[in-house]
Each structure stands twice: as C-alpha cells, then as structure tokens.
Amino acid sequence: MEHRFPRGAALLRIAMVLAGGFSLCAALSASSEPAKEPYRLANQFSVIQTIQVDGGKAFVQHLYRDGDKLRVDVQEGPETQIIILRKDQKKVYTILPAQKLVLESAYRDAGASTNLGLPGEAGAVWEWQGKETIHGHSCAKYLVRGDSKSLSVWLDEAGNYPLRVAPAAGKTVIDWDQYQVGPQPSNLFEPPADFRKMSMSFPERPR
Known part of the structure; x- marks a missing residue:
C-alpha cells in the first residue's frame, strides 16, 4: 500500500520551524539600543x-517542550496529526492516530541557538520598537535581525514570554496562548508502541 506524506504533517513541519521564532530568549529591555535575546523561555512548558x-x-496547535524534546499536535478536519521531535535520538516522528501509523525520519539540526532560536541565526540582533497591546496584553515589540531573515516579536511584559511572532x-x-511552565509527561514524546512504524527518507538538501 502506498502512503503519501500527509499535507497536514507538511504544515506541521513548517510550523515547527516557525515555532523556533518563539523560542529565542529574560528581562525585557526598555532601550532602543540593539540587544540580544531579551528573554529566555522555560526549559519545560506547554x-x-x-x-x-x-x-x-x-x-491551532498544542505545543509541548521538555528540554530537547518537542511535540506539536494539530487537528486538521476530523483527523489529529502529531509531530514529535527528539533531538536526543536524532529522530522525528509523524504520528497519524486514525491510521495507527508512525512515520519515522532522521532529525537534521538546523543550527539553531541553544534556546531553540531562529535556525542558523543564533547571533541575531534585537531592536526595541516600542510598546503595543496584543489580545489585551501589554507587550514590548522587537525587530529581530539576522543575516538571512528578520522577525517581529511581541513579548508579554507581565509573563515575560513571546505572545506573537511575525516573519x-x-x-x-x-x-x-495559555503558556504554562512545568514538567511535561514523558509519554508525550514517545510514539505509541502498538502503532505500525514506517521509515521515511528524504534527500539531503544542497549546501
């Protein structure tokens, strides 16, 4: 039987990269001078x-982080799809619960900072842009400049976490929304043992 890589899973992979824009870094700076990573996320959160x-x-996705382990759950129509990134195992698992199927592929380090920052942009510079209100939260807005890309990031001043990111x-x-700090259940980052597993290989990108 032929299994096509699901469209939702492809969107999840894009989301995992975009989510890295959130995971950049502690106290907000009220200076207009360039800064580096003005906050740091907890090592364990949902x-x-x-x-x-x-x-x-x-x-809409549910994101879980526990150290180097990352999980994203998304509902697409009637089907739930899950991606688990296990940097410690150098594996990525795409789980399709409706089919009781796990697609396993190799994890390739994108060169992100130790705080899961912009891929390949660990030296990005943060420029304070002022204050704005997002969903009723007072935020400090930053422009994050890297060598190859830039992001706008809104940091919640009360909770000291990113509320919005826009490339x-x-x-x-x-x-x-609903950023909760704390340990995550270890079984969230394991593929179901009773699901069928398939290995997926992808060609290396040109360097």
Missing part, C-alpha cells in the same frame, strides 16, 4: 499556538 498564513485559515517576509502570524 502552550496553544495559532498559525495564520497570508490571512487564510488559522491552524518580516510574508504575512504569517503566530500567536501563543
């Missing part, structure tokens, strides 16, 4: 993440 691309349909190129907007 959050509701909403991604809207070019004003289209919004994708400068394009119209994608990522919002966070």
